[in-house]
Each structure stands twice: as structure tokens, then as C-alpha cells.
Amino acid sequence: MAKRSQTPALKVVMSQNITEIRTGGFKSIVGDQGIEIRPLTILAGANSSGKSSMMQPLLLLKQTLEASYDAGPILLNGPNVKFTSTDQLLSRSNRGQSLGSFRVGMRLNTGDGFAISFQKGDDLGFAIERMDISSPHGDSTFWPMMTSAEIAKTGITKGIDYSHSVPEGYMPGHWEIWRKRCFLDPVWAAKGPEGTISVESRRPAAGWETIIPHIIHLPGLRGNPERTFPVTAVGPNFPGTFEKYTASLVSHWMTEGGNRLRNVNAELQLLNLTSGVVAIPVNDVQIELHVGRLPGVAPDRPADRVNIADVGFGVSQTLPVLVALHAAEMPGLVYVEQPETHLHPRAQFALAQILAAAAKRGVRIVAETHSSLLLLGVQSLVAEGKLDANQVKLHWFQRDESGHTNIHSADLDEAGRFGDWPEDFDDVTLQAQKGYLDAAESKLFAK
Numbered sequence: 001m002a003k004r005s006q007t008p009a010l011k012v013v014m015s016q017n018i019t020e021i022r023t024g025g026f027k028s029i030v031g032d033q034g035i036e037i038r039p040l041t042i043l044a045g046a047n048s049s050g051k052s053s054m055m056q057p058l059l060l061l062k063q064t065l066e067a068s069y070d071a072g073p074i075l076l077n078g079p080n081v082k083f084t085s086t087d088q089l090l091s092r093s094n095r096g097q098s099l100g101s102f103r104v105g106m107r108l109n110t111g112d113g114f115a116i117s118f119q120k121g122d123d124l125g126f127a128i129e130r131m132d133i134s135s136p137h138g139d140s141t142f143w144p145m146m147t148s149a150e151i152a153k154t155g156i157t158k159g160i161d162y163s164h165s166v167p168e169g170y171m172p173g174h175w176e177i178w179r180k181r182c183f184l185d186p187v188w189a190a191k192g193p194e195g196t197i198s199v200e201s202r203r204p205a206a207g208w209e210t211i212i213p214h215i216i217h218l219p220g221l222r223g224n225p226e227r228t229f230p231v232t233a234v235g236p237n238f239p240g241t242f243e244k245y246t247a248s249l250v251s252h253w254m255t256e257g258g259n260r261l262r263n264v265n266a267e268l269q270l271l272n273l274t275s276g277v278v279a280i281p282v283n284d285v286q287i288e289l290h291v292g293r294l295p296g297v298a299p300d301r302p303a304d305r306v307n308i309a310d311v312g313f314g315v316s317q318t319l320p321v322l323v324a325l326h327a328a329e330m331p332g333l334v335y336v337e338q339p340e341t342h343l344h345p346r347a348q349f350a351l352a353q354i355l356a357a358a359a360k361r362g363v364r365i366v367a368e369t370h371s372s373l374l375l376l377g378v379q380s381l382v383a384e385g386k387l388d389a390n391q392v393k394l395h396w397f398q399r400d401e402s403g404h405t406n407i408h409s410a411d412l413d414e415a416g417r418f419g420d421w422p423e424d425f426d427d428v429t430l431q432a433q434k435g436y437l438d439a440a441e442s443k444l445f446a447k
């Protein structure tokens with residue numbers, strides 16, 4: 001397969017990555033809150049504490065940008081997030097009233113960032129209320145109905161040579177605010193010969209429209225094990241949720257050669273799930289996935305493999321995660337909900353090695369988990385010197401008495417310790433063990 005050449009502009013974007021995600025007014029996250037993104041970012045907390053609510057606004061932008069049609073400022077019901085009403089996602093006051101708007105933003109390693117406010121529309125859906133842009137060179141704010149003079153006052157015109165901004169023979173134009181899917185774009189519009197219009201974007205080129213579609217999303221339920229899977233493209237972007245691309249990527253890697261499929265098979269063995277995976281093309285639109293029938297026996301022969309639908313659910317839920325971690329390219333971010341789904345406790349602990357290896361390769365991972373063993377595995381790798389503590393960030397989500405989410409963040413020290421959390425996984429384990437031992441002791445003494 002021929003390698004794709006990159007333009008200079010694309011190379012600049014590929015060197016950027018997400019370092020912070022912010023939201024507010026979204027479900028239980030009422031006030032503006034943000035989380036720092038490091039190579040391995042872990043979101044933890046009780047059920048319905050707001051973990052998914054931090055990531056869903058970014059997924060709304062992703063599915064809006066990827067839609068095959070212009071769905072307006074935000075696509076509510078899409079493949080990544082599904083809402084049918086604005087009230088389903090808007091935060092509510094203590095009296096239960098909708099706040100009427102929500103905000104989403106991000107910051108890149110270059111210092112560039114944006115924040116967009118979406119206001120509940122008078123008709124259906126949302127309208128863009130404003131867009132704030134920050135950069136090392138200055139900040140700007142845009143509203144949909146800004147006049148040409150107001151746009152100029154934001155400072156966005158600094159450094160523009162007007163003698164070259166309008167082609168020869170054109171009359172001077174004016175500023176306008178155009179909506180570009182879920183973003184606002186300040187443009188310089190000039191009227192030319194015979195009424196033609198020349199339009200040039202003046203928004204700083206931070207590359208958000210390219211970075212956001214590079215997000216790989218693996219939901220908590222990664223589909224049901226099927227006997228056949230659809231043939232898909234193999235990147236570099238993966239619109240929608242990722243699991244549907246797994247079979248085609250395995251097939252492509254088998255043809256391409258290289259180490260990626262070999263590494264995926266090694267990780268399947270590390271988790272003690274199967275000895276390996278192979279893709280079997282059925283026709284031009286369908287692929288079967290087969291896995292090793294016996295531990296330690298490579299699925300090279302038909303007699304040594306079975307369809308993935310005929311093995312434990314853990315294989316079909318984990319394979320997309322492993323494939324995604326090897327398919328991700330800069331500036332991609334892999335967001336995986338419950339990577340430990342249907343895994344044996346020993347495999348949950350071992351999964352930390354796989355996430356850490358991907359983080360050290362340059363993949364940026366946000367893992368939303370309920371597994372104390374996965375977290376303990378990360379801590380152990382840091383304590384053993386196999387993972388740099390600076391590559392890990394922990395965020396604990398907790399709801400207060402009003403139902404509002406509070407986020408507590410922590411760093412690991414060189415021994416893998418993270419200090420005091422509002423509530424600790426291990427506290428639950430110790431309490432459960434104590435409860436059992438007390439009950440067993442009481443029963444034995446009663447005899």
C-alpha cells in the first residue's frame with residue numbers, strides 16, 4: 001500500500017495533541033471544569049458520577065464534523081452520542097430548571113485552545129452562542145451576529161497586509177462570521193469582477209477540525225460478537241465508534257505484514273484470551289474473525305481456530321481495544337470506556353502493561369474504568385520503573401448532595417502512590433473483605 005504524502009500544513013497539525021478538555025453546563029457537570037490529558041489519563045469514580053459527561057461534548061463535536069450532511073451547529077443523535085432532546089444533556093439548577101446552554105473546549109500542546117458555547121435554540125436543537133479562541137499570540141471572541149467593525153476590534157486583523165489580502169482588480173471587502181459545522185469562522189469577503197466573491201478564512205489555523213476526527217472512541221459495549229463484519233476503510237480517521245473497523249484492520253495487517261498484528265496477538269496471549277486472531281475474507285463486503293482454539297497454538301490452520309462468536313465475550317470486547325491502540329496515529333486520542341469489560345481479574349491487572357506500552361509509543365489514552373486492579377497495575381509499573389509517573393494523570397469524579405460533579409485530580413509519585421482520594425477503590429475491597437471475615441468468624445464461633 002502506497003504511503004500517503006503529507007502537506008506542510010498537515011505535518012504541523014500532526015505534531016499537535018490534546019492536553020486539556022473542558023466542559024460545563026453538561027448533565028451533572030454544572031460549572032466549567034477541565035481535565036488534564038497525559039499519555040495515560042484515567043477517569044474513575046462511582047456509576048453516574050460524571051466520567052462520560054466530561055467526554056461526551058467532545059464526541060458531539062466529532063460526530064458533527066464527521067456527518068455526511070450539515071446537521072447544524074451540533075448533531076445530537078449520532079453514532080458516538082445519542083440524544084433526542086436538548087433537555088437530556090443540559091445541566092439543571094437545584095430547582096430542576098435547565099440552564100439553557102453548555103460549553104465545550106480543549107487546549108493543545110501548542111498553547112492554542114477554543115471554547116464554544118451552545119445555546120438552546122428558539123426552534124429545535126442548539127445555536128452557537130459564541131466561540132472563544134486563545135493562543136500564545138492573543139485571544140479572540142466571536143459571536144454569530146458580529147459586525148465587520150466588531151470583528152476587527154478582536155485583534156484578529158493584526159499582521160494582515162491589506163494590500164495583498166484582496167486580489168488585484170478586486171474591491172475592498174468586509175468581515176463576516178460564517179458557521180463551519182460546529183465552529184465559527186471569521187472570513188474576509190471581497191466582491192470581485194462580475195459580482196464574484198472571494199472569501200478567505202482569518203481564524204487561526206490550529207487544526208481542530210483535523211484533530212477532533214482523529215479521536216478513536218470505543219464505547220463500553222463494543223458490539224455483539226458477530227459471525228461476519230463489514231469491510232471498512234483502514235484509516236487514518238475512524239468516523240463513528242471504532243469496533244466496526246477491527247476486522248478490516250486485522251485483514252489489512254495480515255496482507256501488509258509488519259509488527260502490528262504480531263503485537264496484537266502477543267497482547268491477546270498476555271491477557272490469556274486466545275493464541276491469536278486471523279481475518280478470513282468471505283466476499284467483497286464481509287470478513288470473518290477467527291481466533292485460536294487452543295492456548296499456545298497459533299490459529300494458522302482451519303482446525304486450530306474458531307469463529308470469534310464461538311468464544312468468550314471478553315475476546316470480542318477486548319480485541320477492538322488492542323487494535324485501536326496500534327491503529328492510532330498522531331494527533332489521535334483513544335477514548336475507551338471500561339477497557340476491562342468481561343476480563344478476568346488477572347487480565348485486568350495485565351491490561352495495564354498494554355495501556356502503558358501504547359502510552360510510551362506516543363498514543364494518548366483516556367481510559368474510563370471501574371477496575372481497581374487496572375489502576376493497581378498502573379501503579380505497579382510506575383513503582384517498578386517501567387512507566388514514568390509524569391505520563392499518568394488520575395481524575396476522580398464524585399457527585400455532591402446537589403447531584404453536581406466535582407473532579408479531583410492526582411499525580412503518581414515515583415513509588416506509584418497517588419495520595420488521598422475522595423473515595424478509594426481499595427477501601428471498598430477492604431470493607432468487603434472485613435465484612436466477610438467478620439461474618440465467617442461469627443458463624444464459626446456460633447458453632
